[in-house]
Ligand SMILES: Nc1nc2c(ncn2[C@@H]2O[C@H](COP(=O)(O)OP(=O)(O)OP(=O)(O)O)[C@@H](O)[C@H]2O)c(=O)[nH]1
């Protein structure tokens with residue numbers, strides 16, 4: 001029976017490896033290796049040692065040359081590791097080559113992220129999305145999973161023909177099962193998307209504007225939602241604390257209601273298939289009226305975090321949405337160099353602290369300002385004597401419906417702010 005392996009839960013000591021090929025990638029590679037350490041720790045795996053290695057060119061077999069590969073394997077053994085984790089993505093064949101050479105579990109960043117998501121998924125929707133991404137990841141790697149059957153047969157290279165046949169048959173069966181399950185998960189997710197669309201239509205009817213809080217993982221998105229709305233979303237100093245969206249209604253200082261949605265955080269090299277699988281969830285960000293982009297201002301990598309989020313948003317089709325940028329955790333920015341960096345990169349961003357509540361008013365005012373510029377749908381009850389206003393609506397607004405009631409004209413229209421003021425006294429709920 002096909003099962004997605006739970007290897008990272010079984011392994012205890014990992015050797016982390018980041019290979020890079022261009023000297024200009026050295027700094028970023030170091031930061032990525034650091035982040036991989038946090039991701040691996042999130043999974044509960046201990047880190048024995050880290051290797052940041054430059055390779056002159058990419059090799060098909062191990063990604064790096066055989067000499068370097070042998071050194072890495074030696075190091076893993078010397079540290080009594082039971083797993084090697086690559087920050088680079090490994091092709092299925094490369095992963096197999098490494099496992100054969102090292103005789104231990106070898107995984108890459110994508111698998112680590114998938115496993116974290118699998119651990120965290122709470123709702124049916126999140127579970128489905130993770131299952132889909134994991135099965136798609138596992139499908140081309142099944143030969144590796146059943147390699148032991150081939151070897152069991154009788155030592156030597158590849159085992160007996162009978163045993164190998166068994167392994168191959170099993171792979172075929174498993175592939176079929178996996179494909180059926182992928183199809184089913186995709187169909188169920190389609191249902192989820194439809195349900196969400198229905199909910200969204202209901203919200204649109206209420207005409208309450210909607211903002212999505214987006215940003216890199218651990219930036220403070222959930223903390224911000226909690227502070228603004230009194231919600232109780234898990235906010236924790238760990239990567240990917242949030243996998244499900246939560247929406248809460250708040251009221252802006254000018255009385256305007258606003259729906260706020262907390263979303264899953266992004267990370268560099270977020271597996272494309274995970275973005276694809278989480279589309280149902282992330283659509284909330286795509287369809288929001290505007291975005292609140294939360295950044296961890298205390299991180300030296302704030303620019304990379306910013307760019308990654310914009311890249312993923314663009315991939316989702318939300319790249320050109322109106323965005324309020326928030327430099328969160330400003331209470332932790334003490335280094336003058338960091339402050340200067342922020343001034344240079346994000347002169348217009350709002351400095352705030354979701355934890356202490358510092359300048360949350362600034363965020364709310366920015367939301368009000370965005371909404372003030374938005375066209376709105378309104379119902380009017382206009383006396384026939386004011387045909388001039390109906391004419392104005394015909395000219396400058398988009399009329400959705402018109403009805404006559406006694407001496408009044410009932411108009412439902414999408415109205416730009418430029419004429420909204422002149423019609424205000426005829427508004428009806
Ligand atoms: N010092 C400080 N810490 C903050 C601030 N905002 C959030 N934090 C901390 O940062 C950590 C992450 O916060 P979360 O709100 O869980 O971050 P998130 O963006 O929702 O993270 P994911 O759900 O993992 O994507 C928590 O330990 C928070 O207490 C802030 O303004 N200042």
Ligand SMILES: [Mg+2]
Pocket residue numbers: 221222223234235241242263
């Ligand atoms: Mg969160």
